[in-house]
Amino acid sequence: MSGHHLGSALRLLRLLWSAGRGLTAAIVVIRLVDKLIPAATAVVVALLVERVGLLSNAQGIGAALLPLAAFGVVLFVGHAVEAGMEPLSYLAQQRIDGAHRTSVLRLVADSPTIDVLERSETQRLIRLAEADPDDFSQRTPGQAALAQAEQLTNAVGVAAACLVVARFAWWLVPLLLIPALIRARLRHRQRLEWIGLWRSNLDGLLRADRWSDTLVSAGVAKDLRVFGLSEWAVRRGEDLHTARCEPLFALWMRHIRGQWRTFLLATLPLLVAFTVVVASTVLGRHSIAMATAVLSAGAALFAMLEQGDNGVSRMSGLEALKAYDELHALFTAASRPAPTPPATRYDSPPYLVRFRQLSFAYTGATRPVLEGLDLDIRPGELLAIVGLNGAGKSTLIKLLAGLYEPTGGQILLDRGRAMPHLGSDEWRKRIAVVFQDFVKYELSAADNVTLGRPGAARDASVLRAAARDAGLQPVLDRLPEGWRTPLARSRTGGVDLSGGQWQKIVLTRALYGVRTGAELLVLDEPTAHLDVRTEFEVFQRLMEQRGKAAVVLISHRLSTVRRADRIVLLDGGRITEAGTHDELIALDGTYARLFAIQAERFRNGSQEPITEGEAR
Template identity: 55%
Template sequence: MSAVRDRLRLLALLRGVGPGLLTLLCGQIVLTSMVPPATAIALAYLLDRVQGVRAGSLAAAAAPLLVFAGVLLLGHVLEAVRDPLVYAAQARIDGKHRAAVARLAATSHTIDALERPEVQRLIRLARADPENWTERTPGAGAVAQLAEFGRAITLLSSAVVLAAYAWWLIPVLVLPAVLYQQLNRMDSLRWYRAWRSNSGAALHAGLWYDAIVSPSEGKDIRVFGLGQWALDRSEEHIHTLYDPVFAVAKHQIRAHWRQLALLLVPMTVAFLAVSQAAARGHRSLAVAMAVLSAGAAVYRVFGGEPRDVIGGIASLHAFDGLRAQLGPGTPAAVLEAEADAAPSAVPVRFEGVGFTYPGASRRVLDELDLEIRPGELVAIVGLNGAGKSTLIKLLAGLYEPDRGRITADGVDIATLGPVAWRRRIAVVFQDFVRYHLSAADNVALGNAAVPVDRAAVRAAARDAGLTEVLDRLPDGWDTPLARTRTGGVDLSGGQWQQVVLARALYAVRTGARLLVLDEPTAHLDVRTEFEVFERLAAHKGDASVVLISHRLSTVRQADRIVLLEGGRVVESGTHERLMAAGGRYAEMFTIQADRFNRGYDDRIEEGELI
């Protein structure tokens, strides 16, 4: 029953093709299915008339010749239009399927599922983007399933021609052909099982290939001489992927001769019987040719590619698995409703929050209590591994706490919904994304849910200190920020951080009321960082700001400094109060200040346009 259900599901996808195109495709398939038996009948009609030419006129053969030629021409025309119709139908089905996969991944509320290898494997199988000869798409499966109805019409109509000669030809020719098709389908299933059992190796091989051809990883590969090593790793994964598939192929080649005999023996018996009957005069040559042509059509009926159907079903099953892993996604109507919510500055609280990364045993946050007041600039400091970046990811809703809750004005942010909550928040991550877009687009991405406000874009760039960089770009705001784009340039790390800071400030100017900065100025020197924080404090308006920085000399401007240790808040207060307390913060600040006075600088890089 599950196999029938899967095939019906493939057929249901054809609704996405559209009535006009679907009608044309069905018409092509039905007419094509009638060509083989029509060819057999037209050939018999032609031979019958040609045999009587001696007694009659040569013109008597003209009409059947035209009929035969017309049937052949129709077959060629139908074959010519088949590929465009099939391509258009598959493109529409697969386009909607890919959009559904992308929507499922994009509307997943958190990112923890996307980090799992199993989810990445399912995405690769479900995305309907074949990378080798064993993979198929739902569109190919749906069209192939529809074509099977056409082959059924060919089988029935050819069987009528055979039955007109001798009923025993039907079981003699059809039953072996059915058995051959089942064996062929079983072979295809073995292919897919061998392939899917090692689909993770395909993902690893693809990652190594991308690293080899990528400009960013290419620096390490060339400097450290990793080229051959990377190729060896990629080749190892390729062998892991393909060796079992090739083993199945070798077995199928050896067994193919037995399957071929399954077809040749009954075909030879039937054709010899019909030929002998014609030679002895029991049947005319015309009837014999019609039977032989119809018999050949029966075998062509079972020559369809079962991998199209099997591969299409496999892609749908992978999509089902992906939906089970990621959840059903957020409907578009809900997204729009949540996006309409008017954000406002409210107190945000961590209430007994605990969190452990999936698959890990160490608790990163443990009974964390923290309040972020409206309009307050809070600095989060602590040693590496204290949980600072994890706190930011939880605050952004990218992960959900294992225990406790995060509230906005007393309401759990999980109850608010991810879209409504993220409309209130702008985040600059330490590993921010460098989009290969224009400078203007890179800033405006800070709030893609609203129409681009060019005045707000320019104001955010001014507040972030980006104006001087923009003045030096070849095409100003329209300059692509990537050398791989025509007329594009690369920026230094510090300049990119100014772009990303402008992106966050643009979000604040267009509605965000909580600005979260995770090491936003790690690539800036101390003086520039201090100026950026001054501008940030001056232009944040009534928004709250949560700031993570490893430079304690700059966070002293914060309204409140919070020290994390062991996943908990161990100290909290102003810089002056914490220094007077002489605790861990005062110790860390003193050590860092002493290093700076001795000439050390925590600046990661400072550069020009590249």
């Protein structure tokens, strides 16, 4: 066994050990006994045959009672270990796989930033590490650990069967063992080939599955019908499915045609061995008892070396563990906190957050989104950030929430005082964020709001106040179970909300955060789905109820942002204009042009977004 194989075997055995010492010991003992049963059966059957051969009429059956009883004990023990094997193995596998899956989840969830998570390599490793038990080609680490134990105990069983055979003639051992090993190897290779082909086809498989899911999803049902795409979509799903299955079927047929090799490897040596044993017994060189023992031990040897799925289980389970190791290395490298900037004294007005010469580029992107951006967020102010589509407004918010590390420059907190790392739990408790693509949790209305403050005790009066401020009360009044109503039709008693109603839920979530201590409220397009009147009311209440919290607001509706204390224009990766609405209009720059175009469009009832060409 090479060092690599030995290391892998030890790792899997350690994993089994982690399922519990008592459980591991029980599994190993049970499997050992199970593997010794064929050799034991061969021996007791031989004893029985021998005793029966010596019996005369006068002795009666009484003389055969002892070997009969021994045979009965072996049968009973065989049956008992078989009954215990499955539940104990299942328990160990569940413990190992449960702990493994929790580690994968924790690794991914604990990562403060999301850039590593967005890489396709990370997603591939997560899929491998999760070892989906429904995927034909994947085995879990628990399955691999049990397969390792099986292989180990198997070796003991094979050795015992060899000992019985060697009692007849030593050369029968290699005669049976070598072809049995070659046959096992061949079968293992065929399995790997099959799995390799399945995996190389994984993209097709995923595409076919996604296609089937899409076809039956409620969201796509509208388009399929309206555009008359149903027949085309079904046929495409069918084609993908056929394309995926055909190569697998061809390989299967090739393996079936090659079966003669494994058949000969199993039958020829056994036939030779059996002929020799029978001939030698007929010639009186050995007893019938000995012949019986050798014949049954020889057949058991072949059965034990047919490893079944063990080899694949070990290989695939180890892949899952290796993927976990690689993920661990990726996330550990990414979560190393950037050095805290030294405390600095500034003569500028107080700030809560300062972006200093901030630059950021997404991994793999050729151009930075932000480049040398300077901006302060002052305590208690209402700061509006405006800019064209793709200017980088949401990116700036994600950096503020610590979801990405800046690629250049600094983000200073609290006037440069040493602060917890941006993105740490401590920082996240101080901000409440509503993202443009917020998550609609399939939970109750109350849970959807209080998720804004995980871990904090739920306060009904704060919940009510936040709902009032966000204008949620009319929505709640129409929910069958009020706050307790699940917000998903797929759940019993659940309802679907409209885009605008969801936006109010999420606004309530943010305001709940502010009422329970957040000092900075960040709203990325919070009112895009609301009609103009509701937007005005929500905004008004937001301004009145935000208390001492600073608000950063991103909105394309310049009529909404005009009431902000300060408006900044993000263009070309940096802030190009800053001031109050009146100051920016007086400046007569890009903001003034955007505002004029939007006012004109509003008068004409148009919702068209403003393009870069129009703004220049």
